[in-house]
Amino acid sequence: MSDLTDSFTTISQELKEKNVSLVAVSKTKPADMIEAMYKKGQFDFGENYVQELVGKQQELPEDIRWHFIGHLQRNKVKYIAPFIHMIQSVDSEKLLREVNKQALKFERRIDCLLQVHIAEEDTKTGLDENEITTLLPKLSQFSNVQVKGIMGISTLTDDQQKVKDEFKRLKTIFDHCNQSEFVQNSWNTLSMGMSADYKMAIEKGSTMVRIGSLLFGARQ
Numbered sequence: 001m002s003d004l005t006d007s008f009t010t011i012s013q014e015l016k017e018k019n020v021s022l023v024a025v026s027k028t029k030p031a032d033m034i035e036a037m038y039k040k041g042q043f044d045f046g047e048n049y050v051q052e053l054v055g056k057q058q059e060l061p062e063d064i065r066w067h068f069i070g071h072l073q074r075n076k077v078k079y080i081a082p083f084i085h086m087i088q089s090v091d092s093e094k095l096l097r098e099v100n101k102q103a104l105k106f107e108r109r110i111d112c113l114l115q116v117h118i119a120e121e122d123t124k125t126g127l128d129e130n131e132i133t134t135l136l137p138k139l140s141q142f143s144n145v146q147v148k149g150i151m152g153i154s155t156l157t158d159d160q161q162k163v164k165d166e167f168k169r170l171k172t173i174f175d176h177c178n179q180s181e182f183v184q185n186s187w188n189t190l191s192m193g194m195s196a197d198y199k200m201a202i203e204k205g206s207t208m209v210r211i212g213s214l215l216f217g218a219r220q
């Protein structure tokens, strides 16, 4: 445990200097590990599974900012809508519409990121550049969500050049959207970079990294 605590201190210091936000990805890890990191000053945590997240949210301090980063089914939005801080994995207009509906119901505003499909390998999760361009003019319809940027997951590979190229593309798409008349000052979050590649992601312009195993230890 003390090794992991050290790595939190080192990484959070490094990110602070670079003005990059840290989402500590706590999926599969117990609540007491999250609480220990919270007590060291970490408020943003990322989870992938609705049921697991709801359980932890009930157990842990109320001022934790929870980020949903996994695939989200529309019929489950209602379970996290009362408390979720940011949904990073919005991969369709239909999902965005449902998030808005639930946010309205709970009289909240929910921050969202559009998940961009960038890695070659996985079965297509996320939007491509055309779909994003089509979605931007519609964002003003959604009164209770604020779309703040994009999220991308790089290909799991040892090929550093490939990962670098993917981060460059995400940054290009992010900048391109930023010039659109349909996004206002709220467009400020480029979420890319995980344990294995966060340094390179920051070099390429990431403003938010999602780090799990490097902080909490390997997952089963």
Ligand SMILES: *Cc1c(COP(=O)(O)O)cnc(C)c1O
Residues within 6 Å of the ligand: 025, 027, 048, 069, 070, 153, 194, 195, 196, 210, 211, 212, 213, 214
């Ligand atoms: C699990 C996960 C992470 C964290 O991965 P690590 O390699 O443990 O840092 C980041 N982003 C998403 C979308 C994830 O599912």
